[in-house]
Amino acid sequence: MEAFLLWVGRLGGIAGAIICALAVLVRFLGIYNVAGFQVGTLLLAGIAATSLGCIGYLAAIAERRR
Numbered sequence: 001m002e003a004f005l006l007w008v009g010r011l012g013g014i015a016g017a018i019i020c021a022l023a024v025l026v027r028f029l030g031i032y033n034v035a036g037f038q039v040g041t042l043l044l045a046g047i048a049a050t051s052l053g054c055i056g057y058l059a060a061i062a063e064r065r066r
Contacts, residue, residue: 012053
């Protein structure tokens with residue numbers, strides 16, 4: 001279970017960082033809609049994915065045996 005939670009943390013963090021960076025880059029270019037979504041919605045999705053990654057890492061730490 002710990003390995004699964006670590007992978008959830010890694011994938012969530014990477015996906016969140018990529019989505020946030022994409023939202024910021026597109027907004028700097030002056031584009032407000034990407035693939036039918038507003039840029040603010042993409043940024044919020046990136047923040048949610050990053051939060052999921054943090055929770056995954058936290059749960060992995062809590063599952064460790066001493």
